[in-house]
Amino acid sequence: MRELLRDRVYLRYWLAVVVSYLGDGIAKVTVVYVAATLTGAPALFIAAVVIAQLLPSGVLGTFIGPLVDRMSPRALLVGADLARFAIVLAMIPAVRSAPLLLALIFLEGVGKSVFETARMAAIPKVVGGHSLPSAIALFQSTVQALNLIGPLAGGILIAAVGVRASFVVDAVTFVASAVLLGSLAVLRGATVTAAGPGQYWRSLREGITGALRIPSLRVLAWMMVPVMVAIGLFTTNVNTQLLVTFGLPAFDFGLAQAMLGGGAVLGAFSGPALVRRLPLTRLLAAAVGLFAVSLLVLWPIDHRWPAGGVALACAWCALAGLGMSLVQVPVANILLHDLPDELRGRGIALLNALMVNCTVAGVLLGGLVATWAGVPTSIVVTGAVLLVPAVALALGTRPARAGSVR
Incomplete structure (x- = not known):
């Protein structure tokens, strides 16, 4: 991976991703903080904020594909960054209006989807000419680290300079990111498909049918439905498991969250x-299969809690983070390969839209199942259900050379 960071082109791309994701982390914490203090029903508004951030990728994601295949990546990336710059600045006067802030969050989600x-x-x-798996691993490990650093930076900014100044830093x-990406000449060219007026819908239709004709993409599509539902459910309930069921104090909760991120970095x-x-x-x-097992092992841990104490809770979080992160490795490599x-x-x-929609379904399902059966049971049952497609996929694949798809 070191040779990638010595490459000036990749280094500028990597720095742009770092800065952009740092801004996303700051925005997420700032918006949630505002949501918690803006209305008399903070839990409902926070849920609406999360859905507004995810909805554009789920609803509009598929329709962005033809634009990506027909336009310069540099134009799309820089345009999305500059649009989000304007949208985030518009959030400053909107901090006292819940409907307006929610609309701006949705628009910011559209920019992020592009x-x-x-x-x-x-x-x-x-x-x-560098190794594609190494580039994917470096990106994924960077994102996992930023998922920890970004919210922390947002919290520090809110405490130090206030909400409005945090939005300004986020906009910057x-x-x-736009300046760094705009300097990359390698992103100037576009892969041109169907062109001209009236060809957009044909391009979209051909893209969907063409992608689903690829055997590995069909396998990936059906496999990611239960996986992303499970990830959405786990994401919804893990904090409740740590804070309420385990009753971890603030420091131990932060440590468990850090171990969840650490496992994700190790997986990448x-x-x-x-x-x-x-x-x-x-x-x-x-x-x-590993992610499913990480959910199943909560049963003996929860059953004997507090035996093992915070160390056991942290080990569980690290294993779950490792499993979730490792799932992303073959997904990204199959798509790009x-x-x-x-x-x-x-x-x-197409696949991103499918994954986001399934994640939203998992988030909604997680709350319902946890209310009905309890948080530990909902997590353990999810692991048991997820183990079935993992075993089916393992039994349905034939031996093949490493790095290939069969």
């Missing part, structure tokens, strides 16, 4: 070695 699809589709252009991060760094040793579909089955250049934007947009 940015993410174009960013991922552009990775092969930026990586050049998008400008910095393990990616290149695992991709070299295992076929991608088998790696996907193994990663999903098996999608042809002319379908890359539309294929990535």
Whole structure:
């Protein structure tokens, strides 16, 4: 991975991603803080904020694909950054209006959806002759680290300079990202598909049918439905499990969250070695199986709690973070390895939309199941259900050379 960061082109791309994701983390904490203090029903408004952030990728994500395949990645990335700069600044006078703030959050989510699809589709252009699995691992480990650092930075900014100044800092991060990405000449060219007036819907239709004709993409699509529902449910209930069921104090809760992120970073760094040793579909089955097992082991831990104390809770979080992160390794590699250049934007947009929609379904289902059966039971049952498709995929794959998809 060191050779990637010595490459000036990739280094500028990586720094742009770092700055952009740091801004996302600051925005997330700031908006949630405002949501918690703005209305008389903070829990409902926070849920609305989370859905407004995810909804654009789920509802509009597929429709962004043809644009990514037909336009310059640089234009889309820089345009999405500058649009989010303006939207975040508009949040400053909107901090006392819940409906207006919610509308701006939705628009910011639209910009992020465009940015993410174009960013991922552009990775092969930026990586050049370097190892694609190493580039994916470096990006994923960076994102996992920023998922810890970004919210922390947002909390410090709110405490030190207030909500409005936090939005200003957040807006500046998008400008910095736009400047870095705008300097990358390698992103100037576009992969041109159907062009001209009236061709958009044809391009969209051909992209969806073309992507689903690829066997590995069909496998990935059906596998990610239960996986992302499970991740959404786990994300909804893990904090309640730690704070309420385990009753962890603030410091221990923060430590458990750090271990969840640490496991995710470890999973990302393990990616290149695992991709070299295992076929991608088998790696996907193994990663999903590991995540399912990490949910199942909560049963003996919860049953005997508080035996083992915070160390056992932290170990559980690290294992769950490792499993979730490892799932992303074969997903990203299958998408970038098996999608042809002319379908890359539309294929990535299609799968991202599927994953986001399933995550939202998992978030909603998590609250209902936890209310009915209890938080520990909902997590353990999710692990048991998720183990079924993992075993089915493992039994349905044939031995193949490492790094291939069968």
